[in-house]
Structure formats: structure tokens, C-alpha cells
Amino acid sequence: MRATFLGTGGAVPTTERGPSAFFVERDGERLLFDCGEGTQRQMMRFGTGFSLSHIFVTHLHGDHILGIPGLIQTLDFNDRTDALAIHGPPGSKPHLRHLVETAGYRPGYPINIREIRPGSVAVDTEEYIIRSFETSHRGVTSIGYALIESDRKGRFNRDRAESLGVPVGPKFGRLHDGESVKLADGSIVHPEQVVGDSRPGRRVVYTGDTRPTETTVEAANNADLLVHDATFAADRASRAKQTGHSTAQEAAQIATRADARQLALTHVSSRYAGDVTPLESDATAAFDGQRAFVPDDGYTLDIPFPDADDNHLSDNIP
Template sequence: MSIRVTFLGTGGAVPTTERGPSALLVNREGERLLFDCGEGTQRQMMRFGTGFTVSHLFVTHLHGDHVLGIPGLIQTWDFNDREEALAIHAPPGSKRHLRSLVEAGGYRPGFPVNIHEVKPGTVALSGDDYEVRTFETEHRNVRSMGYALLEDDRRGRFDRERAEELGVPVGPAFGRLHEGEAVELDDGTVVRPEQVVGDARPGRKLVYTGDTRPVDATVEAADEPDLLVHDATFASDRADRARGTGHSTGREAAEIAARAGAKHLALTHISSRYAGDASPIEREAQAAFDGEAFVPDDGQKFEVPYPDGGGDTEGGSE
């Protein structure tokens, strides 16, 4: 089962020819979750081939570079005869403003758009074997929060060799044991799952901050996230500017990633002043973080790896 992240918009408040405003598409085995929806997000989805069916949109805060893509996307879905409901999850106090965006210009979509205000520190979405939790962030003049996609633990590895040693016949009995069911053999012997199945293995963890200063809540959002997508608007030579505008530097993002035990760090919301070269942000993050730190380009994809190296994905960007 794969989790593929596509960086649809990696730029700051002012778009450039290379970087659009904030948007992140997560495809988890065909289920698409969109985090933020800056101007032009629908075109980025078309351009980078992510697929267009999104059931949940998670908004970090109401600044325009994170929400102004919503009206166009809503209307395009409507023109394409969408019937499926869309759920928008956003910080407390957002519903009225988001409803105005959804119905911009008096437009009323022909499919349900349900807006949910979610408090930080709670569950925004419970899936079959994962959940999306919220955590409070610190941005300027607005209520803001980040999101952590946390998978449930997976079953342990099945020891086929040990099962055969115990006399379990090859076939359906293997599957029943792996799913937690004891199996009785022809001679009356009972083989229990714990005899042939290893310890549960952790699922994957993805954390997305949106715009924020470095805060403890990001560290606490997930223990050792496999991918942390963190605000890194400026390099450290503009640390005062970062503080004044409620953003982080590349070094500050790296320090948060190190404290959280992250495996990979994606640096996003890059200021337009780095339109030609974002390497100063990337270099200072790499110097402060032992894992992989990178500034993704718009359209870049990243396969989130399993923490134990198992499963279908090995991790890495393309």
C-alpha cells in the first residue's frame, strides 16, 4: 500500500513562475486527501497528473495563499457533474469565511460541501486504518493548525517456515493465522497466531504544518514521523523577518525535525525572494538535520516509506 505525496504548490504568499501557493496532495492507495488549496491548485492537479477525485480538504488557516483555489476547484467539480460530498476541515472560526469562498459570486454547487471546524488536538478524520489529527501552530494574526496523518499498526510478519515446521498446511490456514485466528490441525494440535506471527509493525506518519513558527506541538504531533512537511519560508539571514511574519527558517524547521525524530524533511512555503535559488534554505537545513532534508519543486512526488522498511515503498522523491 503506497502513500504518494505530490507537492502541488511550494511557494510563499506571492506566487512565482516556478512555485505556486500552498497545496499538498496525498494519495493513499487511491484515496486522495488535499491539504490547503492555494490559487491555481486545480491546474496543478491537472498538470502533474494527481487525479481529480478528492473527498477531504484540510485547511491550515484562512490566508489567501492557502484557500483562494477553493472557488475554482469547487466550480470545476460541479461542471464535471460531481455528486460526491466534499468535506472541508478547518480551524475554529473558519466556517463562515469558507462558506463565502465555496459560494463565491452567489454560486451554489450542486453537490454537498460540508465544512467542519476542528479544534487543535483532536481527530479531524477517522479512516479504516488511519486517522488525521490536528495540532496547534503559530502564525501571524490568524488561527492556524497543522495535520498529522497517522496509520494504525500493521500485522506482524508471517513466519511461513515456522508454520510449516508446526505442520500447518500451505493454503488458507496461513491467512487465518496471519489475521489472528487459531488453526486446528488434523491431529488435534492447535497453532496459535503468536507462534507464527511477529510483533505488530508501526504504520506510516506524515506531518504537515502549514505556515508556522517552530512550535513544540509539531514535535508532539507524531513520534518519529516518516515525512515532516514544514514551513521554511526564509533562510537564517532573515530570521527576524521570519519571526515578524510568523514563519520559520530552514534551520528552525530542521531543528524541529531533529527533535521530532523525523526521517525526511520537506521544506515548503519558499519566499519569492528565493525564486531563482532556494539552496540557502536547503543547505542550512541539511547542516542541522541528520535525515534527508530537501526543498521540493512544484510537481515533485515523494513515496512515504514504512518505518521498518517493509511494505511496497522504499521512500524517496522523484
């Protein structure tokens, strides 16, 4: 899984930071969270490709949605035929439809727009789900999204299987798939004898604009990456509260409570255009020594599985 930060700035873009857009590629599938103006150019600039399957909108403020009309048309100009799904908070469907059909434009491919209630599942596959959660932003209905992968099979213990008399070959795979196998001597070997406990998949959580919320803590529980609003440094806490945003310190406190592994601080106010040190310093001090960072536009992050460091164990099936 790879994340690309296409737009990390606040409501007022700068020469270095565009409006909100966060891109995830997972096993060849491409997902976009928010689509501020200029997102299509950022996608070209940073080489993400245009073969999107879903766009997830957190709320209807312009710096999160005004890139949709241009992106929709660019996809059309590239001869897209596959359907595109756009997900948004309750009440957003007519507004998103107007954006898609700006100035009477009608795309040449299907676009399915869905309103997603907080706490509901927007996408449900065998490999992962994307669940929405309630956020809190001034003057608008807003939601965040959690990409949660399904548990993976436990590790296969080849040495144990061979010691039980399982011949190298197809029976290894059948055991790993949860099927008991019969050996030549008539004995039965069951999966639980040679396969370990299931292993967690990855979890990536994106808040959009929000105050600190309990629902974010719940959604980000053990997240491999939490992407959280961090518009201001701690000395602007009153301004953050007034405008419905979070400080970097508040974002780090949420990440700490959620036991997140990494915290990306986004929606950076233009006040920090020349120096994001105050944000990173505030967050690092409050995040129990875990990694907190302000990504630049175009920054790409590979997200490993939670057990990636367990190199002494491995699946070993022919």
C-alpha cells in the same frame, strides 16, 4: 502512498512556485492540504486527478484558501456527485462557506464543512486517522495535520508454521488474522507462535505556516515525512519571527527533535526564487544527516513503510 507538492511558494507566488497546496494519494484516496489560488490548474498540470475526498485548511490567509472557489466549480463541471469534506481551524466555517458559494454559486454536490479543534481527529478510519495539532502563525488561528496510519499485522513466519504442522492453505490466513487453528492431530497453533509483532504504518505531517512549536515535534514524532514552513534562511530569522514563519534551520531543528526521516521545506519566500541553496544548506546542516530538501512544484515523492528495507523478512501466505 504518494505525495505531490502542488504549490511550494510563499504568500507572493512566482513563475516557478505557486501558493500552498500539498496533495496525498493513499490507496486510491486523494487528500488535499491547503488550496492556494491556481491549485486546480496545478492538479491538471501534474496529473493528480480531481477525485478528492477531503480538503484540509490550515488557516484562512489567502495564499492557502483562494483556490477553493475555482476548484469547487471545476469539480462541479466534471459532474461530481460525491460529497466533499472541507476541514478548517476553529472559526473558519462561515468564511469557508462564503468561499464555496462565491458570487452566489451553489455546487451541485454536497459539501460538508467542519471546524477542527487542535488535538482532535478530523478523519477516523480503520486504516488511518488525520489528527490536527496547534501551530503558531501571526494574526490567525492555525492548525497542522498529521496523517497517521494504523499499525499493520506482524510478519507471518511460514517456515515456523510448517514446522508446527500447519498445512499450507487457509489456516495460514486465519493465523495471520489473529485466529488460533486446530490441526489434524488435535493440537492448537496460536497466532503469536507464527506472527511477529505488529508493524507501524506511515506518518505524514503538514504544518502550514507556523513558527517552531512543541506541538509540531509531538505530531511529527518518527514521521516518515515532515512538510514544514521554511520561508526564510537563517540570516532572516528576525523576519521569520516577525511574520510568524520559520527558517529552514528552525524547521530542521524541529525535524531532528521529532526523529523525522525526511523534511520537505515549503512556503519558500520569493526572495529565493532563483536559488534555494541557502535554505537547503541551513536545513541539511541542522538535520543530523537526514534528508532535507526544497521540492519544486510538481515534485512527487513515494513514501515507503518504515520497515521497507527489511527485505530479508516477508509475508508469505498463499
